[in-house]
Amino acid sequence: MQMSRSWIVSVVAAGLLATSGGAATASPDYELAYWNMNEGPGSSVMHDVSGHGFHGRIGREVATGIQSDGRTAYGFERLEPDTPPARPGHLVIVPDDERLNPGSRDYSIEMRLRTRDHFGNIVQKGQATVxxxxxxLQIPNGRVQCWFRGSRTSLLVTAPRPINDGRWHTVRCQRTGDGVSLAVDGDVVAQREGWTGPIANSWPIAIxxxxxxxxVDVGCDYFAGDIDFIAIDVEDPGW
Incomplete structure (x- = not known):
């Protein structure tokens, strides 16, 4: 899988350099965290294979060891939106660590996923007003959105076409000093210029x-589908 991911990153980076028009002039290339989600059925720990120790807790409702097209993935069942009770077992949680915050660094989240649904938060650190x-990253109406909210402003970009076709897709959400961009299957599909300002909170990464x-008052926005890997890259590890 590492070989496959390296090829994907190279293609995405090339696309950013060629077509971004200044919104994202560099691609973070230091692997901060990499969760290959290859754990077998019944696993309770998601291992970070980057070597930095950002291991996660797999909720008891998350299916592990799903085999598809030579890949091993996690599965998240469909839960009806805004229907109690909350289901924390649906999540994978990586405990808060200040090193996982974007700060002022170039920062990207890349993943491979598939879904046939049209809603849900895929991965996040913090919530709207923290x-x-x-x-x-979220997927309203089947279209992936990439959102960074910093001390200066929020920048949101949305894919022009849905990807909830049940096929595997690779998505890369990136924030640099020049703006935010979104790539799907190696092509930059949305971008917005600007500077969010630093981002640092004390919340875990939630998948x-x-x-x-x-x-009831706050929807949990549960994602439905399968995720094959998630990786976080930065320009500078900062340590």
Whole structure:
């Protein structure tokens, strides 16, 4: 899988350099965290194979060891939106670590996923109004959105076409000093110029939905589908 991911990153980076028009002039290339999601059925720990120790807790409702097209993935069942109770077992949680915050660095989140649904938060650190800013990838109406909220402003970009066709797609959400961009299957599909300002909060990374929600006043926005890997790259590790 590492060989496959290296090829994907190279293609995406080339696309950013060739077509971004200044919105994202560099591609973060230091692997901060890499969760290959290859754990077998019944696993409770998601291992970070980058060597930095950002291991996660797999919720009891997350299916592990799913085999498809030579890949091993996690599966997240469909849960009805805004229907109590909250289901924290639907999530994978990576505990907060200040090194996982974007700060002022160039920062990207890349993943491979498939879904036939049209809603849900895929991965995030923080929520909409938390102190210190936040970031997330979500998929309303089947179209991936990449959102970074910093001390200066929020920048949101949206894919022009849905990807909820049940096929595997690689998505890369990136924030640099010049703006935010989104690539799908190696092509930059959306970008917005600007500077979000630093982002640093004390929240965990949540995969599959929100951590602070009740499905009444705050929807949990649970993702439905499969995820093959998630990687976080930065320009500079900062240590």
């Amino acid at each position: 102190r210190g800013g936040s970031f997330k 599959g939905g929100k951590t602070d929600c009740d499905q």
